[in-house]
Amino acid sequence: MQQGHTVFFKNAPRLIATGSIAGPKECAGVIGKFVDKALSDDTFGEQTFERAERKMLLYALEASIAKAGLQKEQVDAVLSGDLLNQIISAGFAARETGIPFLGVYSACSTLSEALLLGGVLVDGGYARRVACATGSHFSSAERQYRYPLELGNTRPPQSQWTVTGAGSVLLAAEGEGPALTCGTVGKVVDYGVSDVNNMGAAMAPAAADTILRHLADTGREPDYYDLILTGDLGALGSRLLKELVRERGADISANHVDCGEIVYRVVEDEFQGGSGAGCSAAVFCSYIYEHLLRGDIRRVLLAATGALLSTVSSGQGETIPCIAHAVAIEAEIGGLHSTMPHIYRASKGE
Amino acid sequence: MQQGHTVFFKNAPRLIATGSIAGPKECAGVIGKFVDKALSDDTFGEQTFERAERKMLLYALEASIAKAGLQKEQVDAVLSGDLLNQIISAGFAARETGIPFLGVYSACSTLSEALLLGGVLVDGGYARRVACATGSHFSSAERQYRYPLELGNTRPPQSQWTVTGAGSVLLAAEGEGPALTCGTVGKVVDYGVSDVNNMGAAMAPAAADTILRHLADTGREPDYYDLILTGDLGALGSRLLKELVRERGADISANHVDCGEIVYRVVEDEFQGGSGAGCSAAVFCSYIYEHLLRGDIRRVLLAATGALLSTVSSGQGETIPCIAHAVAIEAEIGGLHSTMPHIYRASKGE
Numbered sequence: 001m002q003q004g005h006t007v008f009f010k011n012a013p014r015l016i017a018t019g020s021i022a023g024p025k026e027c028a029g030v031i032g033k034f035v036d037k038a039l040s041d042d043t044f045g046e047q048t049f050e051r052a053e054r055k056m057l058l059y060a061l062e063a064s065i066a067k068a069g070l071q072k073e074q075v076d077a078v079l080s081g082d083l084l085n086q087i088i089s090a091g092f093a094a095r096e097t098g099i100p101f102l103g104v105y106s107a108c109s110t111l112s113e114a115l116l117l118g119g120v121l122v123d124g125g126y127a128r129r130v131a132c133a134t135g136s137h138f139s140s141a142e143r144q145y146r147y148p149l150e151l152g153n154t155r156p157p158q159s160q161w162t163v164t165g166a167g168s169v170l171l172a173a174e175g176e177g178p179a180l181t182c183g184t185v186g187k188v189v190d191y192g193v194s195d196v197n198n199m200g201a202a203m204a205p206a207a208a209d210t211i212l213r214h215l216a217d218t219g220r221e222p223d224y225y226d227l228i229l230t231g232d233l234g235a236l237g238s239r240l241l242k243e244l245v246r247e248r249g250a251d252i253s254a255n256h257v258d259c260g261e262i263v264y265r266v267v268e269d270e271f272q273g274g275s276g277a278g279c280s281a282a283v284f285c286s287y288i289y290e291h292l293l294r295g296d297i298r299r300v301l302l303a304a305t306g307a308l309l310s311t312v313s314s315g316q317g318e319t320i321p322c323i324a325h326a327v328a329i330e331a332e333i334g335g336l337h338s339t340m341p342h343i344y345r346a347s348k349g350e
Numbered sequence: 351m352q353q354g355h356t357v358f359f360k361n362a363p364r365l366i367a368t369g370s371i372a373g374p375k376e377c378a379g380v381i382g383k384f385v386d387k388a389l390s391d392d393t394f395g396e397q398t399f400e401r402a403e404r405k406m407l408l409y410a411l412e413a414s415i416a417k418a419g420l421q422k423e424q425v426d427a428v429l430s431g432d433l434l435n436q437i438i439s440a441g442f443a444a445r446e447t448g449i450p451f452l453g454v455y456s457a458c459s460t461l462s463e464a465l466l467l468g469g470v471l472v473d474g475g476y477a478r479r480v481a482c483a484t485g486s487h488f489s490s491a492e493r494q495y496r497y498p499l500e501l502g503n504t505r506p507p508q509s510q511w512t513v514t515g516a517g518s519v520l521l522a523a524e525g526e527g528p529a530l531t532c533g534t535v536g537k538v539v540d541y542g543v544s545d546v547n548n549m550g551a552a553m554a555p556a557a558a559d560t561i562l563r564h565l566a567d568t569g570r571e572p573d574y575y576d577l578i579l580t581g582d583l584g585a586l587g588s589r590l591l592k593e594l595v596r597e598r599g600a601d602i603s604a605n606h607v608d609c610g611e612i613v614y615r616v617v618e619d620e621f622q623g624g625s626g627a628g629c630s631a632a633v634f635c636s637y638i639y640e641h642l643l644r645g646d647i648r649r650v651l652l653a654a655t656g657a658l659l660s661t662v663s664s665g666q667g668e669t670i671p672c673i674a675h676a677v678a679i680e681a682e683i684g685g686l687h688s689t690m691p692h693i694y695r696a697s698k699g700e
Binding site for chain 2: 001002005007048050051076077081083084085086087088091092094095098099100101102103104105106107113116117120121123124125126127128144185186187188189190308309310311312313316318321323325
């Protein structure tokens with residue numbers, strides 16, 4: 001890479017539009033008035049949750065293209081992936097668009113991986129416009145990864161709640177919007193956590209590794225960013241991340257926010273907060289993007305994390321390998337930055 | 351994209367080394383004396399087939415790096431994916447290398463997608479060296495996608511046999527080896543085939559679409575290439591591809607070869623030939639790469655195909671969306687080209 005494992009986008013591709021959609025539970029929270037579509041029914045009129053998930057992803061994709069005033073034919077590629085086996089939500093949604101499709105997968109870090117690779121395609125002049133999209137659905141994830149919904153299993157206090165939602169970012173070589181300025185590729189980090197109900201603890205070390213390498217590669221201090229945004233560490237994982245980073249000599253406690261920690265109004269069910277590829281996607285593509293457009297926040301490091309496990313790997317006794325890809329998004333390069341006065345912060349443990 | 355949906359690599363990244371490994375059944379065929387490691391035991395000394403699969407992938411990765419005379423620290427990123435749910439083979443193998451990891455997925459077209467995106471990273475100066483790798487294992491695929499092995503199910507005549515094998519290509523900005531000159535991004539194509547035992551028929555239209563777009567975007571005739579190499583269409587799919595392309599006014603019958611069709615010595619079991627992400631990877635990274643180095647063939651269009659289904663999508667009655675990404679690999683740009691006198695061709699139906 002150009003510096004360590006960080007790529008720098010010399011032409012600063014723009015995030016010219018986003019599309020977002022989320023379920024009723026999600027829209028009861030802070031993102032509710034920012035998403036393009038707030039579902040009142042989490043089946044989205046479909047017969048299966050899998051079909052609802054891909055319909056949400058397609059909706060977000062199409063919304064991002066339409067909001068940029070473009071036709072599908074003007075988008076060179078869709079970079080997308082999701083949590084379902086063989087990323088079927090992304091594949092089937094791409095089929096409906098007819099846009100060339102590059103499947104990517106890094107679990108709940110898929111949005112930041114897609115933005116990083118999409119950024120390279122646009123920045124290098126290989127594509128004019130690409131859509132980067134992902135999503136998840138509580139009910140399809142639950143039955144694939146955990147138990148049949150009908151079983152009514154209890155959940156341990158360290159567990160999280162998969163977000164029903166999707167988001168898409170349209171990246172373009174030309175246009176208005178915040179710029180993608182650089183990105184750091186994640187390494188697979190595994191501290192030996194094997195509790196599939198404690199993803200925040202499993203993923204926090206990967207986030208710490210990537211954020212620290214990003215700061216080292218760019219020579220930036222944490223306060224360069226208004227917001228160091230992780231995807232779905234949840235409340236416990238977020239505290240662990242701050243501690244892990246502090247141990248290694250940096251302090252992100254003033255500007256770290258986790259999408260999973262802020263997505264829900266805290267009631268008993270969600271415990272540590274939201275999770276899933278749709279968590280960072282729905283939050284970033286609605287609430288955060290809107291604040292970037294308004295200038296309330298100007299520099300965001302989006303470092304979504306992913307747990308690279310499967311039910312088979314866990315069943316065979318493996319620990320959980322995790323990853324975090326980070327991308328820097330800057331509304332005004334070199335401008336003064338505020339200290340995110342308007343960004344909602346979860347109150348737990350702060 | 352720069353032309354249609356094709357990207358052109360102005361700096362022609364080099365394929366400086368490959369690594370390859372395959373199982374005993376595979377090594378009884380044409381690739382046997384070209385792979386870096388021919389397994390005599392398809393468990394590779396592991397307790398589970400999933401562990402064997404990831405060990406093969408790691409072997410191929412490490413072999414490609416070692417054969418280039420490099421250390422892992424000198425490789426900027428691994429682009430990899432595989433057929434297992436949540437691409438666990440790729441994720442766990444990347445964990446062992448410590449190299450930054452970008453997960454990609456387009457089923458059995460994963461190698462060509464990885465080469466295309468890896469090519470963009472290297473060509474654009476975003477990375478110096480990247481490894482592009484994938485693999486598959488008959489026994490892990492069989493029990494994930496079809497039936498428990500112990501059931502001893504019979505197989506219909508249109509079925510294929512998942513290749514036990516893996517391959518890795520090391521792409522670099524500098525060095526010796528054939529060059530990556532351009533690549534065409536696949537679209538998701540679905541002609542309505544829903545028979546999961548007839549992947550060749552499902553995937554042939556995607557291959558035809560990408561190959562025809564590639565020829566149109568580049569202004570090349572089919573005979574520009576010594577070899578138009580698909581991944582795992584099998585004998586039936588290969589015939590369908592030639593027919594579909596002919597219907598649209600081009601003739602690739604003189605230079606099309608399918609890795610799945612040539613990988614096995616034809617005995618009753620494999621019916622239409624090999625399949626799986628490891629099929630194109632093991633064949634390309636051993637047999638084909640060696641012939642490129644020898645100069646027997648000079649221009650290859652690698653257009654591996656992938657079927658973007660899952661057991662859930664099939665169970666819910668969906669058809670099979672397919673994709674093919676194509677990359678052009680040229681041993682001597684602008685040089686004379688032979689007519690692949692040494693390339694083995696399957697005799698079935700030719």
